[in-house]
Amino acid sequence: MNSLYVITGPAGVGKSTISRAIAESLQKSAVIEGDDIYNQVVGGYVLPWLEGNHLDVMWKIVFDSIKTYISAGFDVVLNYIISPEQIAMLKETFPGATIRFAVLIVDDKTLLARDMERPEDCRMGDRCLDLLRELKAYDYGYDCYLDSTDLTIPETVSKITADDRFVISC
Numbered sequence: 704m705n706s707l708y709v710i711t712g713p714a715g716v717g718k719s720t721i722s723r724a725i726a727e728s729l730q731k732s733a734v735i736e737g738d739d740i741y742n743q744v745v746g747g748y749v750l751p752w753l754e755g756n757h758l759d760v761m762w763k764i765v766f767d768s769i770k771t772y773i774s775a776g777f778d779v780v781l782n783y784i785i786s787p788e789q790i791a792m793l794k795e796t797f798p799g800a801t802i803r804f805a806v807l808i809v810d811d812k813t814l815l816a817r818d819m820e821r822p823e824d825c826r827m828g829d830r831c832l833d834l835l836r837e838l839k840a841y842d843y844g845y846d847c848y849l850d851s852t853d854l855t856i857p858e859t860v861s862k863i864t865a866d867d868r869f870v871i872s873c
Contacts, residue, residue, distance in 0.1 A: 706778045707769060707800050708863065709793065711785035712807030713834035714827040715818030717851065717859070718782040721807065724860045726780045733772045737783020740764050751784070762789065766796055773800070784834065787843050790871065803869045804845065806838055807859070809852040845871050 708725050710718050719736060726732040741751055741761045749756045765781065772779045785804075793802060809817070811832055818831045827834075839848070846868045851859045863869055 705773050705776060705800070707773070707793070707797060707802045708778070708780040709785055709790070709802060709804045710780065710782040710807065710863070711805070711838065713784075713814060713831045713838060714825075715814055715821060715831045716807045716809055716835075717817065717856075718807060720856060721851075721859050721863070722780045722782040724856050725864060726778075728860060728864065729778045729780075731776060732778045732780060733768075735765060735768050735772075735779060735781045737761065737765060737781065740768075741783075762792075766792075769797070773797070784838075787841055790843060794871065802871050803863060804843070804847050804871045805863045805869050806841075806843070806848045808835060808839065808848055808850050810850075811835070813852050845869075847871070 706729075708722070710722050710725070712718050722734050722736070726734045741757070742748075743764075744757050744760070747757070751758055751761075765783070769779050769781065785806075790804060814831050814835060815828075818826050818828065849859065849862060849869075854862070
């Protein structure tokens, strides 16, 4: 079975950049951007952290997409805000799959600076710091945190793809 790479972290930490770089390092791969799928909803759109959101629909589409790509022989790189509950669902849904899971974190100053480099309509401001604190408070049950404050993109990719501490299921 192919590999599933799951990258999470606060808005602005570099999830999309690292996900794309991981996918580019693999022979046959696909990137699933959770934000892209979540933002497909137009009428009835609700911010994902508010009541009445459509996260259940988004996760169904994500899981179906992962299944489709893996069954076609692709490695998959997923990035989105991932809770311990969603990690448990991934492990349950994809038994036997090699799942590599990394929570990207950086210091507050770096996070806000990276957020300011994003297009204006994608900037989250202090919401980035709130997400960083939330993710640091989660108990994933794994040593999955990677501080990429002082790492280059290739160094970050190398750590995620080579360090067995990021393997959570085999």
